[in-house]
Amino acid sequence: MPSLNSGRAAPSRSKNLSEGYAAVFATVFIxxxxxxxxxxxxxxxxxxxxxxxxxxxxxxxxxxxxIYRFRKSGPRFDLxxxxxxxxxxxxxxxHQVTQTISLFYMGPGVYAIFTxxxxxxxxxxxxxxxxxxRWIIRQWQFQAGTLLGLLGAVxxxxxxxxxxxxxxxxxxxxxxxxxxTCWALYGVFVKRPSARLGTIRSFGVISFLTSALLFPLxxxxxxxxxxxxxxxxxxxxxxxxxxxxxxxAHVLYYVAIREIGVALSQxxxxxxxxxxxxxxxxxxxxxxxxxxxxxxxxxxxxxxxxGELDKIKAAKPALRKAEVLAVSxxxxxxxxxxxxxxxxxxxxxxxxxxxR
Numbered sequence: 001m002p003s004l005n006s007g008r009a010a011p012s013r014s015k016n017l018s019e020g021y022a023a024v025f026a027t028v029f030i031x032x033x034x035x036x037x038x039x040x041x042x043x044x045x046x047x048x049x050x051x052x053x054x055x056x057x058x059x060x061x062x063x064x065x066x067i068y069r070f071r072k073s074g075p076r077f078d079l080x081x082x083x084x085x086x087x088x089x090x091x092x093x094x095h096q097v098t099q100t101i102s103l104f105y106m107g108p109g110v111y112a113i114f115t116x117x118x119x120x121x122x123x124x125x126x127x128x129x130x131x132x133x134r135w136i137i138r139q140w141q142f143q144a145g146t147l148l149g150l151l152g153a154v155x156x157x158x159x160x161x162x163x164x165x166x167x168x169x170x171x172x173x174x175x176x177x178x179x180x181t182c183w184a185l186y187g188v189f190v191k192r193p194s195a196r197l198g199t200i201r202s203f204g205v206i207s208f209l210t211s212a213l214l215f216p217l218x219x220x221x222x223x224x225x226x227x228x229x230x231x232x233x234x235x236x237x238x239x240x241x242x243x244x245x246x247x248x249a250h251v252l253y254y255v256a257i258r259e260i261g262v263a264l265s266q267x268x269x270x271x272x273x274x275x276x277x278x279x280x281x282x283x284x285x286x287x288x289x290x291x292x293x294x295x296x297x298x299x300x301x302x303x304x305x306x307g308e309l310d311k312i313k314a315a316k317p318a319l320r321k322a323e324v325l326a327v328s329x330x331x332x333x334x335x336x337x338x339x340x341x342x343x344x345x346x347x348x349x350x351x352x353x354x355x356r
Contacts, residue, residue: 016259017259017260019255019259020255020256020258020259020260020265021256021260023252023253023255023256023259024252024253024256024260024264024265024268024269025268026249026252027249027252027253027256027265027269028268028269030244030245030248030249030252031245031249031269033241033244033245034241034245035099035103037237037238037240037241037245038050038099038100038103038241039103040237041234041237041238041241042100042103042104044226044230044234045223045226045230045238046221046222046223046226047097047100047101047222048097048214048217048218048221048222049218049222049223049224049226050100050226050238051093051096051097051100051214052211052214052215052217052218052222052224053226053227053238053242054096054238054241054242054245054246055096055207055210055211055214055242055246056211056242057238057239057242057243057246058207058242058243058246058247058250059204059207059208059210059211061242061243061247062200062203062204062207062247062251063204063208065200065204066200066201066203066204066205067204069198069200069201069204070201074197074198074201075196075197075201077205081197081205082205082209084192084193084196084197085193085197085202085205085206085209086209087189087193088185088186088189088190088193088206089206089209089210089213090213091182091183091185091186091189092182092186092206092210093210093213093214093217094178094179094182095179095182095183095186096210096214097214097217098175098176098178098179098182099176099179099183101175102172102175102176102179104172105171105172105173105175105176118180118181118183118184118187118266121180121181121184122184122187122188122262122263122266123263123266125184125185125188125262126188126261126262126263129188130188130191130261130262132261133261133262133263133264184266187253187257187262187265187266188262190202190206190254190257191257191258191262193205193206194254194257194258195258199251199254199255199258200251202254203247203250203251203254206250207246207247207250253265
């Protein structure tokens with residue numbers, strides 16, 4: 001009889017693992033795009049209003065399913081549920097705001113790679129809070145992959161153009177590190193509520209709390225009326241990013257955490273920066289060199305600079321050709337090493353000959 005039970009449990013466990021891996025690879029695919037969406041929306045939305053409206057739309061998208069699940073079965077919606085979901089909601093709010101602000105200092109490709117250094121923080125937290133995941137963290141494959149991921153994040157910044165020139169200031173790195181740490185805390189703290197409530201119910205409550213916490217921040221530090229002043233296409237992009245990158249991706253991420261654990265789910269996210277850099281090729285509907293995705297340089301910025309320079313374009317050259325040649329010859333003569341004038345020779349005559 002025990003053999004029959006173990007035989008039935010094995011396919012069930014295999015099915016759960018398959019669901020977990022399918023969910024995590026789906027999030028890897030979807031989370032190639034958030035930094036690109038936010039990088040684009042930063043031109044129209046401040047960090048607080050952008051995150052408030054993205055999470056509000058994500059909450060509204062999942063709300064009907066959340067209400068249906070609470071009414072159908074499972075735990076009732078009460079203060080204990082709110083308390084359990086508030087714990088991961090707080091670091092999630094900090095993460096959402098700081099990751100958007102960090103994109104003012106660096107491009108989406110660089111941020112997507114840098115934030116994956118959260119794997120080591122997640123692994124350490126999982127080692128403390130979840131004994132059932134310690135066997136994964138002890139494997140040399142996990143440790144080697146984590147180390148390579150961290151070296152990659154450091155290498156991106158080391159070879160990033162402008163790193164030594166100060167184009168990525170220390171304040172930008174500090175903000176990005178804060179976002180990374182809070183993302184690791186969010187992944188760890190969300191495991192218990194999602195196991196207790198289910199993926200849809202837990203995300204429905206967490207997204208509501210996140211939106212509620214972002215609302216006063218937006219009133220004080222942001223511009224709550226931004227959607228009224230931007231174009232419909234901008235708001236459309238915000239809605240698409242909210243439904244895909246927040247509603248769909250977070251529910252799938254909860255499934256992955258439940259089935260294969262926090263540490264492994266976070267480690268596999270190291271694949272998403274590759275997609276973020278590849279998608280950079282098709283930014284603004286045109287072929288873009290991937291190397292400049294991480295620098296923040298874009299076709300829109302080049303067009304803007306060209307427009308500013310075109311306004312001050314002169315109809316005619318300020319100097320005639322003869323004047324330009326005279327100045328060029330004079331500068332060339334100044335660059336030559338000085339030669340002393342022998343005694344008994346008129347200095348003015350020598351200077352006149354040299355200036356010819």
